[in-house]
Amino acid sequence: MNGSLNIPGHTLLHRLGAGWKLGALCLFGLILFATNHWIPLAIALAISLCLLASTGLSVAQARKQLTGPLFIVAFLMLATGLLVEPMQGIAVGLRLMALITAGYAVTLTTQVSALLEVIERLFRPLDRIGLVNSAQIALSVSLVFRFIPVLIDQARVIREAQAARGLDRNILALLVPLIVHVLRSADDIACAIDARAYPPPAPPRKRQVP
Amino acid sequence: MNTRDIVLIALFAAITVALGLAPRIPIAFLPVPITLQSLGPMLAGAMIGPVRGALSQALLVLLVALGLPVLAGGSGGLGMLAGPTAGFIFGWIVAAFITGMLCKMWIGQGSRSGQGKWPQVGLVFVACVIGGILALYVCGALWLAVVTGMGVMKAATGVAAFIPGDLVKAAFAALIAHNVRRAYPIELK
Numbered sequence: 001m002n003g004s005l006n007i008p009g010h011t012l013l014h015r016l017g018a019g020w021k022l023g024a025l026c027l028f029g030l031i032l033f034a035t036n037h038w039i040p041l042a043i044a045l046a047i048s049l050c051l052l053a054s055t056g057l058s059v060a061q062a063r064k065q066l067t068g069p070l071f072i073v074a075f076l077m078l079a080t081g082l083l084v085e086p087m088q089g090i091a092v093g094l095r096l097m098a099l100i101t102a103g104y105a106v107t108l109t110t111q112v113s114a115l116l117e118v119i120e121r122l123f124r125p126l127d128r129i130g131l132v133n134s135a136q137i138a139l140s141v142s143l144v145f146r147f148i149p150v151l152i153d154q155a156r157v158i159r160e161a162q163a164a165r166g167l168d169r170n171i172l173a174l175l176v177p178l179i180v181h182v183l184r185s186a187d188d189i190a191c192a193i194d195a196r197a198y199p200p201p202a203p204p205r206k207r208q209v210p
Numbered sequence: 211m212n213t214r215d216i217v218l219i220a221l222f223a224a225i226t227v228a229l230g231l232a233p234r235i236p237i238a239f240l241p242v243p244i245t246l247q248s249l250g251p252m253l254a255g256a257m258i259g260p261v262r263g264a265l266s267q268a269l270l271v272l273l274v275a276l277g278l279p280v281l282a283g284g285s286g287g288l289g290m291l292a293g294p295t296a297g298f299i300f301g302w303i304v305a306a307f308i309t310g311m312l313c314k315m316w317i318g319q320g321s322r323s324g325q326g327k328w329p330q331v332g333l334v335f336v337a338c339v340i341g342g343i344l345a346l347y348v349c350g351a352l353w354l355a356v357v358t359g360m361g362v363m364k365a366a367t368g369v370a371a372f373i374p375g376d377l378v379k380a381a382f383a384a385l386i387a388h389n390v391r392r393a394y395p396i397e398l399k
Contacts, residue, residue, distance in 0.1 A: 005277045005287055022288075029292060036359075065285060069293050076294050079368060080358045092358045100289040107277035107287030115276045136211065140220040140269055141276075147224030152231070171246075171382055176389045179225070179257075183394050186221050190214040198213075 005065070005107050011054050013105060018114035019121070021106045028102055032095045038087065041094035048102035055108045069100050116141070139198065143189075147182070154181055215399070218258050222266035223273070226250025226302075230282035245282035248376060251302040252342035252383035255309030256334050257390060259398030263306035271299060297353020301346040309341030313387075314398040327388065335384035342383065343376045 013021070032044055052062070073096045081089025116138070126132045158177050159169070167173055230247035250270070254263035273280045277287045281299070291299065316333045347369055355365040 099292040103288030143220030151228040
């Protein structure tokens with residue numbers, strides 16, 4: 001886990017608001033599924049490839065992220081082409097690649113905090129009627145960030161202790177003590193958060209003065 | 211939803227991420243290596259219950275959407291949620307819920323003293339197979355069928371190749387959940 005996937009920069013996509021980008025991506029997806037002809041789909045793929053190139057990412061990074069999906073898409077293209085119809089296979093391949101590259105371009109050019117803000121804004125109506133609590137969502141997201149290095153460290157400690165006793169790599173012998181350990185610390189963390197009275201109570205509503 | 215629930219939800223989302231960081235096991239001919247990550251939803255359901263388990267996986271989907279490299283092999287981002295295998299990612303929410311639901315019904319609150327070790331492990335294993343494999347693959351195959359336009363049956367036979375590996379993972383999940391519960395019982399919620 002080495003930070004987020006986005007890269008710094010000042011290209012057109014970087015400057016665009018996160019909400020607009022997400023909206024455009026949804027619209028793009030809907031349009032792609034509306035057509036089955038290869039010409040508009042190929043144009044769409046060309047557009048999203050141009051967008052991806054405009055973000056200024058390195059070839060090595062693109063290869064690392066896109067090789068896996070590319071394999072799956074190629075396999076699906078072949079499977080659909082053979083099982084259903086050759087043209088359908090081409091349409092499927094073009095559409096999926098266009099969607100994946102466009103989504104990747106948005107991810108590359110949008111900071112996590114900006115996306116989180118959009119999601120908070122989307123949740124706000126639900127928050128108001130009491131279905132979700134956006135403070136709790138924010139808390140849980142930051143807790144995940146905190147837990148991951150703890151888990152990795154603890155896994156290393158347990159593995160070293162077991163190696164010292166001559167125990168070889170064994171998923172059960174590693175995961176059981178690891179999970180028991182982090183569950184214990186989870187209780188401490190919950191108590192600590194409660195002791196600090198988090199999440200802060202909502203500000204009092206303005207009362208109408210008679 | 212108290213603070214402890216939130217901490218447990220975040221913890222199991224983090225465990226699912228950490229499982230994706232474990233070394234992958236490549237399999238000849240298959241483009242997708244087997245990862246330990248799909249242990250995550252099974253463990254979440256079997257150990258903290260249906261609602262909290264499903265929420266922990268929903269939190270993971272949120273992190274994917276935010277563009278964090280939380281999926282196996284350091285991938286993530288909106289591209290993964292639009293791709294052909296996205297049904298399996300969304301399916302984790304359903305998988306954790308169903309696994310947790312069955313565990314809650316069969317095992318109940320804490321470990322039942324009347325049952326021996328192996329019947330209990332067996333029940334959790336069956337819950338993991340139904341929730342973590344059957345329900346998950348239904349979600350994955352339906353999404354794949356919609357995205358590619360191939361029939362549901364064809365998509366289902368395509369994804370069935372991964373079931374043997376997942377059966378092994380379900381057995382691991384059952385053993386881990388049982389052993390952890392013996393050391394540290396948590397009420398399923």
